[in-house]
Amino acid sequence: MFIRIEKGSTVPISRQIMDQIRALCLAETLKPGDQIPSVRQLARELAVNQNTILRVYERLAGEGMLERRHGDGTYVAPHPPTWRMESQRQKFTEELNQLVSQGTLLGLTRDDLHLLVDDALDHRPTAEQPAAPSSVSGAS
């Protein structure tokens, strides 16, 4: 499992690790049922506090992405959880909110923004079906 930590980033370290593990699972680089490094191993490898890694694993287990088997380590959960789309949507919504507030600062009106969104929808390269949760990819 390759994880890269950017020092001095504004993104907290736990978030960096969490996002990358999620991305690896979404891209199916990590497949359902794969065992991932123990808290101790990953903490040592990344030179990151064990409590931070533990928090990440517990959070991802809470989301249904990972499965912590008592005394037997941590695995990628066998079934793709439905939260995947929700989490992606939430991220998208956050980014959209930021874009909108930037647009507002640029002086764009509500109508301007609506037009821009319509334009973007009209100019999509291909009209894709909404992706099913299991086929979401390219997150990396």
Added chain:
Amino acid sequence: MSPVISLQAVKKAFQHQPVLKGVSFDVLPGQTLAFLGRNAAGKTTTIRMLLGLIPPDSGTITVLGHDPFRQPVEVRRRVGYLAEDQTMFGWMTVAEILRFMAPFYPTWDHALAGEYVRQFELPPATKIRRLSKGQNVRLGLVLALAHRPELVILDDPALGLDPIMRREFNRDLISHLQGGGRTVFYSSHLLYEVEPIADQIAILDEGTIVRHGPTEQVLHEVKRIVVSLAAYGRLDENWTVLDLRRSGDEVALTIDHADAAIAHLAAHALPHRVIDLNLDEVFEAFVGGNKGVSGVARADTCDPVAVSAAVR
């Protein structure tokens, strides 16, 4: 869970120059606290008091349940200490200094010391002055850990190490200290070295703790918010403004506990941008923030933001 380290309103002055002006904080068992501050902020004075080398002028210090100045032996037996550039007897070999140090500590574990020497690939028959910088720090770590201390105090130990050695040192800390459930008090200048390994950070500036909290929580709570000059004029909240500067028609405020500020701006439909900060920027805001209002032309109006900033 009673704290391993507890300081209550600790003051210390040297020749009538106050160095610590009422420092209070706790470190809980198993936690790693990054103790951050600029040079001369009072970090070394704090460490000297934790080790019982000097007493506070007022306030109380408890380390592992004891007053370190009154019960120095009790405390030092259970504390490991590692400083940058620890000068050791250069003519001794690695094996000799281990034998030399052991009798000072009733709990010295020869097997453990030998184990660390092997793991750290230290050459037992080599004289200390022939060791590399990295080997020296590792030897210091062996000496600080071989008596199985409950608390380890690190005084900028990684300062002289190159980036590769620092990473190795951090790995050693994680495996041998945090892995062993020890409490770590880590004083440092190297913000990005301690950020990944600290549970908590405490920022010391001019003799007081200006911020203390879980590392990621502090990062989450301190934000830079950019508003227009017009919107700035309409702010009437009593925020903790750490830094304030103006550029053209915009004002950038660095604010602690920013969630409330952001919610307020949103509730009043005041346009604003929120900028995340990294540890460097957060640190700078606390220890070197531009808290004056000289750059912001609002002298003609009552300025609650500036007032709250000045009062802080």
